[in-house]
Amino acid sequence: MRLSKSLNRSLWVFHFNSGSCNGCDIEIVATLMPRYDPERFGIKLVGSPRHADVLLVTGPVVHAMKDRLQRVYEQMADPKVVMCIGSCGQSGGVFFDSYNLDGPVGDVIPVDVYVPGCAPRPEAIIDGVVKAIAKLERIQEAKDE
C-alpha cells in the first residue's frame, strides 16, 4: 500500500447500505451537513466505488447484499479503508440471529474502524473518521521507520 499524507487529507467516501434500517444512513447524511462540514478536511461523498478511499458500510449484510458488498469492496482502488457504521454491522444488533443475515460486516470484508451506536450520532461518526486517519498515520509511521 502506498499511503501518503495527502490521502489523510482527502478521504473520498462511498456509502454502501447493506440492508440497514436507514437510521445510520440518515446520521451519515447529517454528518455531511454544513453544521459539521467534513469538507474542511477534504472529506467528500463520491458516487462510484472506483473514486473512493473510504467505504462506509451500514446494516447487517443481508443475504442478497453479500456478493454486492464484496464486489464493491473489490472495485475500490488501493489504498482503501472500510468503516462499519452502526451496531447492526458489528454484531447484527436488532437483527441479531435473523434467518436472512450473512453478516455481520466483519465476516464479509475486512473492517478497519467500527462505529457503534444504533444509530450513532454524527459526533461518533466523526470520531470514527479521526480514528481511521490516526490508524492510517500509524501504519505510515511504522512503514517509514
Place this chain on the structure above:
Amino acid sequence: MIDVILAVVGGTIAVTIIGIIVGLVLLGIDRKFAAHMQARVGPPLRQPFIDVAKLMCKDSIVPENAVVSVFNAAPLIALASAVTLLLYIPIAGFYPLFGGLGDAILVMYILTVPALAMVAGGFASGSPYATVGAQREMVTMIAYEFPLAVAIVAVAWRFSMAGFSDPFSLATMAGVGSGVVVWDIVGPLGIIGCLILLLVLAWVTPAELSRVPCDTPEAETELCGGLVAEYSGRNLALFYLAGGVKTFAMTALGVAIFLPWNISWFIGITGWTALIADVVFFLLKVIVVMFFSVSLIRVSMARFRINHLVSLYWGYIAIAALVGLMMIILDVFMKGGVVL
C-alpha cells in the same frame, strides 16, 4: 529555426504548468466560495492539489471489459487538449502563444475535444453507467454548442463591421496591442446585445464544464459518476486536472471576449509593475467570472434532467443568444458605434 522551436516548446511547457496551477487554484477558490455561501468553512485552498496528489498515488484500475488503449488515452487527450486551448487564448493581455495560427473558431472546436475524449473514455470503460453518461455528454454538447457559437460569432462579426482586418482572432477581440475592446465599438443597442451575449456565455460555462446544474452526464447520485464512473487513480487525476485547466480556459475566454481591459491601459504604468498589475487584475477578473458563472449557479440550483437541459439551451438560451445577435445587427444598420 532552433530558437523558434525552443520558444514554442518552452512556452508550451510554461503554459501547461501555469494552466494546471491556476486551474487547480480556481477549483479551490470555487469550493471555498461554495462553502461560504452554504455557511460552511470549506476545504483549504490547496485541497485540489491534495486531491490530485492522493489520486496520483492510488491504484489505477482498468476494468476487465474496457478497451484498454482508449480507456487510458482519453484522460491524456482531455488534459492535452485543455492545455492546448490556453495556447490560443490571450491571457493577461499577452498575445497568445499560437495566436497567429488559430482563431476563435478553432478555440470553439478545441473546446469540444476534452468532452469528446471523456465520451470516448466513457464508452471504452464498458460500464452501463459510463455509457449512459457518455450519451448524455454528447447530448449536452449538442445543446450548448449553438448558443456558444452565436455569442462568439456575433462579437467577431461586429469587429469585422468596424473594419478590423482580423476579426476572428481572439487577440483582436481582447484588444491586444490596439486597446480596443468590443464595448468601445458598439452603440447603445449593441451594448444591450453584448450584455445578453455575456450572460449567454456565463450560462454556457457550467454546461461546458459539466458542473451543477449541467452535470447530468456525471450525476453521481444517479449515474455513479457517469462518464468517469470506472476511472480511478492516475487516470481520474488527469481528468481532474483537465477539469481545472478547462475552468481556467473557459473563464479566460469569457474575459478575453467581454472583459479584456488591462489595468495598465488606465493608470499609465509601464515595465514590470504594469506586467504584475495586469496579471493580478486578469486573475481577479477570472475569479469574478468564475464566481458568477460557476460557483453562484452551482450553489443555487439543482441538477437539470437531460431533456430540461436540452430544452433550456436550445430554447431559452439559444433565443437569448439570437436576440443578442439581432441587437448587434440592428446596431450596425442604425450606425450606432463604430461602423466602417
